[in-house]
Every structure is written in structure tokens, then in C-alpha cells.
Amino acid sequence: MIEQLTVIGLGLIGSSVARAAKAYGLASRVVAYDISTEVQRRVNELGFVDLVTPSLSEAVRQADLTIICIPVGATAEVARELKVHLKPDSIVSDVGSVKSVVTDALIAELYPRVHVVPAHPVAGTEYSGPDAGFASLFQNRWCIVTPPEGTELDAIEVVKSFWTGCGANVETMTPKHHDLVLAITSHVPHLIAYNIVGTAADLEEVTQSEVIKFSAGGFRDFTRIAASDPTMWRDIFLHNKEAVLEMLGRFNEDLLALQRMIRWGDGQGLFELFTRTRAIRRSIIAQGQETAAPDFGRVQSEKGR
Amino acid sequence: MIEQLTVIGLGLIGSSVARAAKAYGLASRVVAYDISTEVQRRVNELGFVDLVTPSLSEAVRQADLTIICIPVGATAEVARELKVHLKPDSIVSDVGSVKSVVTDALIAELYPRVHVVPAHPVAGTEYSGPDAGFASLFQNRWCIVTPPEGTELDAIEVVKSFWTGCGANVETMTPKHHDLVLAITSHVPHLIAYNIVGTAADLEEVTQSEVIKFSAGGFRDFTRIAASDPTMWRDIFLHNKEAVLEMLGRFNEDLLALQRMIRWGDGQGLFELFTRTRAIRRSIIAQGQETAAPDFGRVQSEKGR
Numbered sequence: 046m047i048e049q050l051t052v053i054g055l056g057l058i059g060s061s062v063a064r065a066a067k068a069y070g071l072a073s074r075v076v077a078y079d080i081s082t083e084v085q086r087r088v089n090e091l092g093f094v095d096l097v098t099p100s101l102s103e104a105v106r107q108a109d110l111t112i113i114c115i116p117v118g119a120t121a122e123v124a125r126e127l128k129v130h131l132k133p134d135s136i137v138s139d140v141g142s143v144k145s146v147v148t149d150a151l152i153a154e155l156y157p158r159v160h161v162v163p164a165h166p167v168a169g170t171e172y173s174g175p176d177a178g179f180a181s182l183f184q185n186r187w188c189i190v191t192p193p194e195g196t197e198l199d200a201i202e203v204v205k206s207f208w209t210g211c212g213a214n215v216e217t218m219t220p221k222h223h224d225l226v227l228a229i230t231s232h233v234p235h236l237i238a239y240n241i242v243g244t245a246a247d248l249e250e251v252t253q254s255e256v257i258k259f260s261a262g263g264f265r266d267f268t269r270i271a272a273s274d275p276t277m278w279r280d281i282f283l284h285n286k287e288a289v290l291e292m293l294g295r296f297n298e299d300l301l302a303l304q305r306m307i308r309w310g311d312g313q314g315l316f317e318l319f320t321r322t323r324a325i326r327r328s329i330i331a332q333g334q335e336t337a338a339p340d341f342g343r344v345q346s347e348k349g350r
Numbered sequence: 351m352i353e354q355l356t357v358i359g360l361g362l363i364g365s366s367v368a369r370a371a372k373a374y375g376l377a378s379r380v381v382a383y384d385i386s387t388e389v390q391r392r393v394n395e396l397g398f399v400d401l402v403t404p405s406l407s408e409a410v411r412q413a414d415l416t417i418i419c420i421p422v423g424a425t426a427e428v429a430r431e432l433k434v435h436l437k438p439d440s441i442v443s444d445v446g447s448v449k450s451v452v453t454d455a456l457i458a459e460l461y462p463r464v465h466v467v468p469a470h471p472v473a474g475t476e477y478s479g480p481d482a483g484f485a486s487l488f489q490n491r492w493c494i495v496t497p498p499e500g501t502e503l504d505a506i507e508v509v510k511s512f513w514t515g516c517g518a519n520v521e522t523m524t525p526k527h528h529d530l531v532l533a534i535t536s537h538v539p540h541l542i543a544y545n546i547v548g549t550a551a552d553l554e555e556v557t558q559s560e561v562i563k564f565s566a567g568g569f570r571d572f573t574r575i576a577a578s579d580p581t582m583w584r585d586i587f588l589h590n591k592e593a594v595l596e597m598l599g600r601f602n603e604d605l606l607a608l609q610r611m612i613r614w615g616d617g618q619g620l621f622e623l624f625t626r627t628r629a630i631r632r633s634i635i636a637q638g639q640e641t642a643a644p645d646f647g648r649v650q651s652e653k654g655r
Contacts, residue, residue, distance in 0.1 A: 118617075142567070167564050167566050167567045168566060169567075169645075170644035170645040171631070171644065171645070172644050177644070186566055187563055187564055187566070189564070216563070222555075225555050225556055226556050226560050226561075226564055227564065227567060229546075229549070229550050229553060229556055229561065229569070230550070230556075230560075230561055230564045230565055230567050230568065230569040231564070231567025231568040231569065232568075233546065234546060234567075234568035234569050234571070234572055235568050236605075236608060237542055237546065237605065238568070238571075239608070239623055239624055239627050240601065240604050240605045240608055240623075241534075241538065241539060241542065241601055242627040242630055242631075243604055243623050243626065243627060244534070244597070244600050244601045244604045245534050245535070245630070246626065246627070246630060247600075247604075248534060248600070250527075250530050251530055251531050251534055251535075253630070253633075255531050255535075256531075256534065256535055256630070257630065257633045257634050257637055257639065258492055258521070258637065258639065259472050259492055259494070259531055259532065259535045259536070260535055260634050260639050260640070261472050261473060261491055261492070261639050261640075262447070262472045262474075262532060262535050262536025262539075263535065263536040263537075263539035263540050263543070263575050264534070264535040264536065264539050265634050265639060265640045266539070266543075266571050266572075266574065266575055267539055267571075268627070268630055268631040268634055268640070269571065269631065269640075269645075269646065270568050270571055271624075271627040271628070271630075271631065272627065272628045272631035272632075273624075275620075275621050275624035275625045275628070276621065278620070278624050279617050279620045279621045279624060280617075282611075282612045282620055283612070283615055283617055283620070286612055286613065286615075289612060290609065290612060290613060292549070293605075293609055293612075295549050295552075295553070296545065296546055296549045297602075297605070299545050299548055299549045299552075300541075300542065300545045300598075300602070303541060303544070303545055304595065304598055306587075307587045307588070307591055307594060307595060307598075308591070308595060310588055310591075312423075312584050312585075312588055315580075315583070315584045315587055315588070316580050316581065316584045318544055318545075318548050319544055319576075319578075319580035319583050319584060320580045321548065321551065322543075322544050322547040322548060322551070322573070322576040322577065323576070323577045323580070325547055325550070325551060325558070325561070325562065325573055325576075326476070326547075326573040326574065326576065326577035327577075328558075328562045329562050329565050329570050329573055332562055332563065334562065334563065334565050334566050334570060335565070335566075335570045335573070335574075339475035339476065339477050339482070340474075340475040340476070340574075341574065341646035
């Protein structure tokens with residue numbers, strides 16, 4: 046049990062972290078800081094933390110665990126501001142979707158005053174802000190912890206236990222490997238979703254109203270992830286450049302091969318790929334990372350109307 | 351009210367058409383034909399039609415409306431087999447996702463013996479076969495009707511009324527325009543979903559088990575549409591080649607521009623695109639083509655566990 050948990054940044058993830066800490070009794074006291082006075086006010090209203098403060102130093106002075114939940118591009122700067130206020134030997138973690146750059150920045154700014162144990166809960170929705178969070182967001186999702194070499198095991202254990210307490214499964218890997226894995230499972234999918242929605246918006250032969258009307262043929266699935274927070278995603282691409290470009294290069298090569306199959310009428314090649322991809326879907330459902338309900342369960346709720 | 355409706359091909363769509371016709375009283379008699387004896391047996395068991403027959407001629411001889419619900423690559427051949435058995439002046443329609451090639455084939459084979467009124471209900475799930483269908487699949491979805499020039503208005507009206515009776519909204523366009531609209535709203539999205547799932551499966555640095563574990567970061571949304579029927583999708587790409595290659599070319603151009611923004615750290619450019627795409631999502635939800643529930647409603651059902 047953590048004495049004081051401080052959450053910096055109360056968006057979708059930060060507010061879910063704070064809510065989970067209270068809901069599952071993971072900290073005696075949960076303190077919240079957000080740079081926006083609007084968010085401070087709203088978190089106060091929602092009342093899911095013990096204290097909201099507009100002062101970074103007041104927020105972290107007594108924190109045993111501080112979790113930074115802000116766009117990765119702002120992490121280094123906030124760490125720099127935090128530094129002198131942090132309780133020596135306390136633990137600082139984050140939830141960023143990029144880990145190499147962020148881990149380096151946190152270590153450079155904060156080590157050895159505090160223990161640095163970066164983490165990334167692989168969970169979220171397309172909504173943003175303190176109203177969007179909920180305590181069960183991390184249930185049965187994975188949280189990847191990327192402690193730098195030489196981190197004290199006790200500190201790692203505190204962060205791991207926190208996430209286990211939130212209902213997550215915890216896995217440890219190096220920051221570099223994390224960034225490769227997430228480039229293909231999250232960053233490139235988001236990029237191509239943003240891209241196709243942009244392409245569709247710019248067509249002359251097909252109107253935007255037609256794109257919207259007939260989106261149920263597949264397009265609407267892409268718009269969901271292309272509705273995620275723009276600042277967060279801008280920062281992810283700027284800070285995981287190398288891995289994203291590497292995975293994007295492979296994606297493009299494969300797409301060119303597919304394009305060629307279509308041009309030359311290679312039905313067998315198309316059929317083989319389309320069959321192979323079905324198996325991966327089945328594994329994701331079997332491992333509880335997805336619902337098996339048709340159409341993400343949309344049809345069930347529509348049936349019920 | 352149609353006297354006899356015959357459905358050729360009892361997969362997800364065909365079996366939903368047959369179920370809807372019975373459920374909403376759109377035809378006095380619904381007859382089913384499928385090339386597979388296994389499917390014939392199963393449809394008999396499920397009991398949602400008046401007659402299942404292994405004979406094409408018996409199936410269509412008295413049909414007032416025949417709807418062909420098979421992969422588009424097989425349409426011309428089936429039309430050829432049907433021809434002599436069709437009741438003169440009856441109506442033949444289909445549900446194919448590609449309309450130019452299919453309309454030409456149906457006209458070439460069947461006109462002027464019967465009226466040809468091709469249609470495409472923009473609805474579906476990632477599941478296949480007669481068990482996957484349900485009567486309400488077309489509720490509040492769009493159905494695009496693409497009658498060739500000179501088609502008798504009465505025949506068009508029968509097909510339109512049928513789809514309205516299924517709960518769909520009906521829109522008319524030319525086959526060529528349909529194929530462009532669907533290339534961007536459905537075919538290219540499916541292609542890139544299949545592609546990224548394939549790319550992920552082939553990586554050496556990231557294992558398939560990692561891809562599956564951490565798929566909640568965005569990847570799993572793509573696997574849903576990449577789990578659709580392989581034969582159906584092979585045929586779509588082979589038969590809507592021109593429009594798919596045209597849209598894919600634009601997608602690729604835009605993706606290269608994005609790739610360049612990442613390489614050169616153009617945060618402003620990324621932010622602008624990511625903001626623009628949010629608006630399209632909102633319109634799709636506002637027009638009832640999508641649920642506003644976070645994460646496609648997956649989080650709600652997970653909360654309930």
C-alpha cells in the first residue's frame with residue numbers, strides 16, 4: 046500500500062489511474078496536479094481524488110509514487126520542474142506510449158535523487174480528458190514496465206504491484222524493445238488510420254457526405270482510432286521516429302506487393318494472405334484481448350433497439 | 351409484397367436477406383439455393399426459409415425476385431446457369447460489393463429476359479456462413495442500388511422497397527461511382543487492414559505472441575476487418591481493380607507525406623491532420639452510422655464483468 050500517490054496530468058489515463066488507485070485501495074492518499082485550471086476545477090468537481098493542487102511542489106513533496114500522465118513531448122520539461130520538489134528516494138513513473146526517449150529524459154533529470162521506473166499501460170479509448178477516465182480501464186490489459194538497468198528491485202516491485210492492483214498484467218522489457226513492439230501494434234496502426242481518414246476527406250470524386258454515409262463498409266473502424274488525442278499522438282510519432290519509420294517501411298513494402306497482386310490479378314496470393322490474417326484475430330480473441338462479438342458487439346446493441 | 355423471393359447463396363448476407371424477408375413479411379415464400387450441400391443441410395436445420403433446394407432451376411423457376419448473394423467472382427457463371435430457368439420478366443438482383451463488372455455481367459447474361467437491378471447493402475460483420483446472419487443486419491444501414499440505364503422503373507421500385515422493408519436507407523448511383531465510393535470507404539480500408547496484420551505476422555524482432563498480447567493499442571481493430579471472408583475479398587479486389595488502385599495511389603501519396611513529416615519532425619503538420627480527422631468521426635456518429643460508446647462499447651461490457 047502506497048502512502049501518497051501523486052498523478053501529474055488528469056486526462057483519460059491519469060484520471061483512470063487516480064480512480065483505480067482509490068477504487069482498489071492502492072494508496073492512502075491520491076493527489077492530483079494538472080497544468081490546466083479548467084481540468085483542476087473539473088477534477089475537484091468529480092471528486093475522485095483527495096486533493097487537487099495548482100502547485101507542482103505541493104503535489105509531489107510528500108509523494109511516495111509520482112506517475113506522470115502527460116503527452117511524452119512534455120515529460121522532460123515537467124521532470125525538470127519537479128526535480129527539486131520530489132521526496133528523495135521516492136519513485137517516479139509515467140504512462141507514456143514511447144519509452145526509450147522518455148526513460149532517458151527521466152533518468153537524466155531525476156536520477157539518482159529518486160527511483161525511475163517507467164511504465165506503459167496498453168489501454169485507452171478514443172476519448173480524452175478527466176471525464177473520460179474510469180477505474181476499470183486497465184483490467185485484463187497489459188502494462189509494460191521498462192526499468193533502466195541497475196534500478197532497485199524494490200522500486201520496480203512497487204510499480205508492478207500498483208499495476209497488478211489496477212487489474213493489469215505486467216510484463217517487463219527494455220525501452221528499445223517496447224518501442225518496436227508498440228510501433229507495430231499501436232503507432233503504425235494509428236498512423237495509417239489517420240492517413241486514410243485524411244485521404245478520404247480530400248477526394249474530389251467522392252464527397253465527404255458519401256464517405257460518412259457509407260462508412261459502415263470498414264472505414265468507420267479506422268475513424269475511431271483516428272479520433273484519439275492529437276497532441277498525444279503528435280508526440281508519439283516525434284519521439285518514436287526510428288521504430289515507426291522502420292515498421293512503416295515494412296508496411297509499405299508489403300502494401301506494394303499487394304498492390305502488384307491486384308494489378309496482375311494474382312487471386313491465389315490475395316487469398317493466401319487473407320486466410321493467414323484470420324488466424325491472428327482468433328488468437329487475440331482467445332487471449333482475452335478482444336471481444337468475439339460480431340462487429341465489436343455493435344450489432345448486438347443495434348438488435349436491442 | 352413479393353410472391354416468391356429466391357436467395358442464391360446463404361452466407362452471412364444471403365441468410366440475413368432470407369431472414370429479413372421472413373421477419374418483416376416482405377415475401378410470401380422464401381426459397382434458398384446454395385451450391386454447398388453442407389450449407390443446404392444447415393439452412394434446413396435452422397429453418398428460416400420455406401424451401402431449400404439443391405436444384406437451381408427449381409429454386410428460381412417461380413421466383414419473382416432472385417437475389418444472388420455469392421462472391422462477385424462467381425456471379426457471371428451463376429447468372430449463365432440461371433438464365434434459362436428464370437421466369438421471364440422477373441427481377442434479378444445481387445448484393446455484391448463491386449458493381450461495374452457485376453452489372454455488366456448480369457446484363458450480358460440475363461437481359462432482356464429479366465429485369466436486372468443490382469444492389470449493394472453496405473452492412474456486414476467479420477463472420478461468415480448461414481449461422482452468422484440475422485434479420486436486423488440491414489437496419490439503418492445504406493443500400494446502394496445501381497440500375498443500368500433504361501431499367502424499368504417498376505422493377506427498380508420492387509428492389510428499393512425490398513431494402514426499405516429490411517430497414518435500410520436506399521440510395522441510387524451509377525455502378526462506376528459506387529465502385530469509387532466503396533473503394534475508399536471499404537475496399538482500401540480492408541486492404542490495409544489485411545496488409546498490416548500480415549506485416550505484423552512476419553516480423554523477426556517482435557514475436558507474434560507479443561503482437562497478440564499488446565494488440566489493444568490499436569492493432570486489434572484492424573484484425574477485425576482482416577478476419578472477413580477471404581474468397582469474398584479476393585474477388586472484390588480482382589473485380590474493382592481500377593478504383594482500388596486509384597484510391598490506393600492517393601493513400602500512398604498521403605502516407606509518404608506523413609512519413610516525411612515524421613522524419614523531419616514536422617509536429618505542426620502531424621497535429622493538423624490528427625485534428626482534422628476527429629471531425630469526420632463526429633459526423634459518422636451524428637449520422638447514426640456508428641456507436642459513440644468508447645472503444646466501440648467494448649469498455650462498457652468489460653466494466654460489467
